[in-house]
Amino acid sequence: MAPTHLTTAIYNARSASNNVNNVTGTTADYFAAQWMNPSDIFSILLLLGPEVIQQAVAQLAGCRITPVAFSFGWVAYAVRALLSAVGDGRLMPPIENTSTMVISADHGHSWTTSSWILGRLLRDISDKVDKEMSGEAPHRSTGTWSDWHPSFWRSILFCGHTPKSAEPKPPTQPWEALRIAIYEVADEENIMHGMPKKDAIWFSGFAVILIQLTIAMIPWIIHDEWGTFQITCYGIFLALLGSSLPQWRREKWACPKKGGPTITLTEGNGSRFAMVILGRKGVGLHFPILARGSRTAPASLTTRLATSLLAINWIALLITATGLQIETWCEFIDSFF
Template identity: 40%
Template sequence: MLPEFSIVFRLFSMSPVLLSLPAMPPLFYRLARRQFSPGDPSGEFSDQWTHPSDVFSVLLILGGDVVGRALAQLAGSAVTPVAFSFGWVSFAITAVVSAIGENKLMPLPDCACKVINGRTGYVRDNSSWIIGRIVRDFGSWMDGGRRNGPIRTHLCEMLDLRWEKDKTVMEKKEPGSGRYVARPSQAGLCVSLYKADRARPGYPGYDFAYFIGFATSVLQLGIAAIPCGIFGDWSILLVTASGIVLSFATGSLSQWSKEKWACRRNSEKTVVLTRGNGSQHAIVVIGDGKGLDLEDLAAGPTNVDVSASHLTRIVVILLAAFWILLLITAAGIRQNTWFLLSIGGIGILQNIFVAGWRRFPEAFGVPLIPAGVIGKPKVMDTLFAVERAYPGLGRSMLDTFFPGKLRPDEQKKWDDPAELARSLEAS
C-alpha cells in the first residue's frame, strides 16, 4: 500500500463522523489493505520460462496412443527401438488395463477394411494391425514406390476412359460443354493381384523407421550429458537413461509378436483386402502355400490362443510401477529442465514419425509379388473380368461391391454360365 494512501486512510477512519457510522464489514478493510503488485505475474512467467517446473511430469501422461501405435509398428524382435518420450506413463497404465482386462497389448487397427475369402465370399471385418496398415499404405507401395508403375498406369487409363465418357455425355446434352468436365478422381474398381512370398512372422522390418529409434536414443543421451558435464547435474541423465531402458524393455515383450502375427502359416487361400463398397482399390493376395492366412489374421488374437500370460501381466504391472516412480522422480527436477523438455520433444517426434510412417508389406513380414492388375471404368465390368481370369474370385466380391439387388440383365449373367461367358468375351 502506498504511504500517502495509508495516512489518509487512517485519518479518515479515526474521524468522529466515521466513528459514528455503523461498523463496516471486514471485506472493506481487506480490500483497502490489499497489495497491488502488477509486476508479480511477469516475474512468475519469467521464472517459469527460465526454469519450467513440473511441465515434463505433466507431459509424461499425455500422448499414450502415439506410443502404442509406434510400438505396434516396430514390435516383433527382441529389441523394439521406440524412443523415450512424453506419453509413456499414460501408455503404461493403459497397457496394464489391456493386459488384465482384455488379455492383449496390440492396439486396434487405425484403418477400417474388410477381408473377403476368394472362394466362399465370406466377409470379415479386419482387426489386425498388419492388414490395416497394408490397406492404408497401399497407395505408396502398390508399384514398389514407383510413380509410373503398371497399377498407376492402368488406373490413369481407367480415369481417362471415364473422363472421355463423361465429356461425351455432356456434349450430347449441351454441345460445347464437354470441355468443362473435370477429370474424375475415381473410376470403377482397380483390382491388383499379388502372390504371397515366404512369410516371416516376427520380422520387425529393418528399415529407416526401425533404425531411427537407436539414433534418437543416442541423441537423447548426448543432450542429457550436457548439464552433467557443465554443471554437474546428473539428474537429467539418470531420468533419460532410465526412460530409455524402460521403453526398450516394454517393447521387448514377446506378447507383442504373438498378437501381431496371430494366424496360421503356409496358407493356400486367396483373399481380397479392400476398404469396402465405393473404394477404388481391391488387393487380391494369392496364398500359394507360402503366405500367412490373412483371413485368420484379420480375426486378430481371438482366433488363436495368444492371451497375455500371467508372467506378461506381472511384468506389465511392474513396468507401469517403474514408470510412475520415474514420473515422481522427474517432478523433483527444478534446474536445467529445458534439457529434459528437449529430450522428451525429440522422443515424441520420433514416436509420431514411426506411428505414421508408410511401410511396405515386407516390413511386416508379408512380402508380396505383383501378379497383374485388372480394372474397368465400371465396377461390374471389373468383376466380370476378374471372374474370367480367376473363376469364383469375381463372384466372391459381388456382394461387397453390390450389396443391393442387381438389375435383371446383370443377375442373368451371374446365374447363367453361358451368358456370363459371352459377356466376358465381349468385354
C-alpha cells in the same frame, strides 16, 4: 542449535523447487523465470498421448528388441497396458478402419477384420493409390468433355474465341472406377515372414535414443547436474522393456506361418481400391486366420506381472521427474524425440 546436514539439504531442495515463487517483481519476471527453467512440464507430458506410444510400438513390434524411444505419454500408456493385460489380455491397439473387409478366394465368404496390421496395410496402400489417382479426370456418368468442362463456358463468354491462356489442358489420366493391386508372397531365404524388415525407420529408433542421451549429458558436463541423464537413461530402459514384450509378437502375427489361401482386402461397397494377396502353400502367413483373430493368445501370467512392474516403475519415474526443478529444458526437449 545449528542445523544438521540433512536439514540443510532438505531446505536447499525445497528452495530449488520453488524457483518461480522466489522471483520478486513484475508479472514479466515470473514469465521470464518460468521460460528460463520450466517446472512440472516434463511430468505433465508423461501423462499425455498414450495412443501415440501404443501405435508406435505396434508398428515396430516383431523382433526381440523394439527400438521405441523414451517420449511423452509413456506413463499413461503403462497404466493403460496394465489394465489391458489384466482385462481383455490385449496389448495391440484396435483396428483403425473398422470397415476393412477380407474376402477369401476359397469359398467367397467375406467378413470385417479386427486385425490391426491388416487394417494398417490396407490404409497405407490405399493412401499411395489415392496419391497416384489425384490427377485423374472427374467422374461424369453422361455427357462429353465440352458439356461439363469450364472451357466450354469460357468459349461462350469470349464469343467463341477462348484465349490460349484460359484454355486448360485435359487431364492425361482417365477416371478409374476400380483399381486392383495384386501382390504375391515372397519366397526367399533371407525373408522371415512375421518379422518386420529392419529398414531405416527401424534403425532410426536407436538414432533417436542416442540423440536423447547426448542432450541429457549436456547439463552433466556443463553444470555437473546428473539428474537429467539418470532420468533419461531409466526412461529409455523402461521403454525398451515395455515395447519388447513377447506378447506384442504373439498378438501381431497371431496365425500360422506356413502359407494360406488367397484373400482380398477392401473397404466394401463404394470403395475404388481392392488389394489381392496371392496365397502360396508352405510360404507366408495364413491371412484368413490372422484376419479373424482366432489364434490371438491372451496375455500370459508373465506379461501381466511385467506390465504391473513396468507401471510401478513408470509412476516412480514420474514422481522422480517431478522433483527435478533445474535444467528442465533438456528433459523437455528429450520428450519430443
